[in-house]
Amino acid sequence: MGKLTNSMVNALTEPGRYADGEGLYLRISPAGGRRWVLRIQIHHTRNDITIGDARHISLKNARLEAAALRAQVAKGGDPAEERRKAKKKVPRFEEAARRAHAEMCKGWKNGKHQQQWIETLELYAFPKLGKRTVDKIDGPMIRDVLAEIWLDIPETARRVRQRIGAVLDWCCAKGLRDSEAPMRSLARGLPRQPKRKGHFAALPHFEVPAFLDTLRAKPMSAGTLALELLIITAVRSGEVRHALWSEVDDDLTIWTIPAERMKMGVEHIVPLSRQAADVLRRARQLSIDDNPYIFPGPISGAALTDMALLELVRGMDVPVTVHGFRSSFRDWVADETDTADEVAESCLAHSVGNKTKAAYLRTDFFRKRRAVMQLWADHCLPPARIVAMPAQPVATIQQTPVPVRNAATLPPLRRHAYR
Incomplete structure (x- = not known):
């Protein structure tokens, strides 16, 4: 009582x-x-x-x-x-995904990845999981989302799986659900995906000059010029599409790509060949007043999308990817020159050797890279084929003549130096 x-x-x-x-x-x-x-x-x-x-x-x-x-x-x-x-209010999956994305993307330097991360969830996960509270999402629900795309688009499906898991793990860390994402058991509920074979499809280096001849025969546009510069500088697609006039020096001999736009997170200084300088001078003719981009989109004025270059390559009826031209360059260096591996990898902005070696090797091989990139440009576009500038340049073009280095100072080609 x-x-x-x-x-x-x-x-x-x-x-x-x-x-x-x-x-x-x-x-x-x-x-x-x-x-x-x-x-x-x-x-x-x-x-x-x-x-x-x-x-x-x-x-x-x-x-x-x-x-x-x-x-x-x-x-x-x-x-x-x-x-x-x-x-505590438990959010629905869509709300949680957007909150998680907003927090996590602060540490991502690739703008394309930031956008694709949420877009894949919008397209494939939100229709089935978007309105469910995160504490109620279990393995079978995730499996049903993935089953529809698991074999048709395997790489995208794996990314969707990883991103759903990241959202649910974020919710667990926030106390919004009791456990992390039940991802391990999904493997038994989905069929085995076909193995991906090979690397990025690339054009043999001896076919690159003919490809560029065809490309240059097309009407001049931001896309054709961006692809031409990408090939003769061997940079990545995002680096050339988001290139700014402020990154190029007045003489059109050096292009400095800041660390935040580089995959390795390190500033990359690109030596510009005479052919690359010619591309930039032609790009000036298409420049838009006060637009910082070298290759702005024709309608939006924003940076070109990755699909702009990909569709351009596809339209030329060659089974290659945009990224594959970096491989074409690397094969040419190995087959046709006696360039050291460290210099060749530095041209591609790759890390050189292991961490110990990189700690002591501080040079960026700029002088040697300048010689190699001029040789590559001469291979792709022999000087006799470079289109001359108009006699009366447009107002936005710098009229000071661009200095040309003596070709005699460049190292000679050596065929099949690497075996």
């Missing part, structure tokens, strides 16, 4: 705590508030759990609620934690 009665409860007015027994108290605040409170040990820690307002909960009901809470604790439960979870 409890110590309190209904008449006592109604008569009590003094602020304080009045015990009924087994941890149940009537607590009266100085302001006159009256609440039922249960004091109980949960995992060896004392907790005061509020049952409710004594004006609306009778003594009998308070005792019943206290008994239920004690029974829950006896079974290993934690009523206080359960109440905290109930108060």
Whole structure:
């Protein structure tokens, strides 16, 4: 039997705590508030759990609620934690994905990756999972999302799987679900994907000059010029598409790509050949007033998309990728010159050797890279085929003549030096 009665409860007015027994108290605040409170040990820690307002909960009901809470604790439960979870709003998957993306993308330097990350979820995950709260998403639900694309677009499907897992793990870290993403068990619920064979499709280096002849025969546009510069400088697609006029020196001999736009996160200085300078001079004719991009889109004025160059290559009916031209350059260096591997890899902005070697090798081989890149440009576009500038340049073109280095200072070609 409890110590309190209904008449006592109604008569009590003094602020304080009045015990009924087994941890149940009537607590009266100085302001006159009256609440039922249960004091109980949960995992060896004392907790005061509020049952409710004594004006609306009778003594009998308070005792019943206290008994239920004690029974829950006896079974290993934690009523206080359960109440905290109930108060916390659990977001739906779409909301959680956008919040997780906003936090994680701050550490990503690739703008294309930032956009693709959320777009893949919008396209493939949100239709089935977007409106479900994250605490209710389980393995079978994720499996159903992936099953539709697992064999048709395997690489994209793997990315969707990884990104769904990243969102759910983020939710777990935030206390929005009890466990991390159940990704390990998915392997048994999905068929084996075909193995990806080979690397980026590339054009044999001896076919690159003919490819460029065909490219230069097309009407001049930001896309054709960007692809031409990409080939003769051996840079990555994103580096040339987002190139800015402020990154190129006045003489059109050096292009400095800042670290935040490089895959390796290190500033890369590109020596510009005479042919590369010619591309930039022609790009000036298409420049838009006050537009910082060297190759702006014709309509938006923003940087070209990756699909712009890819569609251009596809339209030329050759089974290669844009990235494959870097491989064409690397094969040419190995087959046709005696260039050291460190210099060739530095031309591609790759890390040189292991960490120990890189710690001591601080040079960027700029002088040697300039010679190699001029040789490559001469191979791709022999000087006799370079299109001359118009006699009357447009107002945005610098009219100071571009200095030309003596070709006699360049190292001679050596065929099949690497075997």
